[in-house]
Amino acid sequence: QVRLQESGPGLVRPSQTLSVTCTVSGDSITTPYVFWSWIRQPPGKGLEWIGALHWVDDSAYFNPSLKSRASIARDRSKNQFTLQLDSVTPEDTAIYYCARGGPPNYYNDVPRIKDPDSWGQGTQVTVSS
Numbered sequence: 001q002v003r004l005q006e007s008g009p010g011l012v013r014p015s016q017t018l019s020v021t022c023t024v025s026g027d028s029i030t031t032p033y034v035f036w037s038w039i040r041q042p043p044g045k046g047l048e049w050i051g052a053l054h055w056v057d058d059s060a061y062f063n064p065s066l067k068s069r070a071s072i073a074r075d076r077s078k079n080q081f082t083l084q085l086d087s088v089t090p091e092d093t094a095i096y097y098c099a100r101g102g103p104p105n106y107y108n109d110v111p112r113i114k115d116p117d118s119w120g121q122g123t124q125v126t127v128s129s
Contacts, residue, residue, distance in 0.1 A: 002026040004120035010055035018085040022098030038083045061111035095122040
């Protein structure tokens with residue numbers, strides 16, 4: 001059984017870098033054709049897809065609105081992948097989720113992994129001074 005668990009700082013100051021990590025068990029982040037993604041949900045709003053990673057060819061796909069500030073790092077030894085979001089503002093306050101799925105499709109230029117079948121429970125990150 002695949003399990004994903006997010007961890008994060010809880011509170012980040014404006015202009016700093018947000019870093020949230022997803023730890024995977026029951027599958028390897030190096031599995032071919034499996035994509036690992038970050039999604040967030042701001043308070044009172046719907047899901048926003050941030051980006052996705054494919055280990056095998058080191059490809060990454062990002063929401064154009066966040067691409068300039070977002071990156072996804074990976075740690076094979078810990079079976080983890082980490083979202084870093086630079087220069088945060090209060091608008092980055094959200095519950096951050098990681099998920100597993102297939103190759104991304106594009107909806108209004110935003111990549112979404114196909115058929116996400118495993119999600120973490122989410123971690124709240126608040127950006128505030």
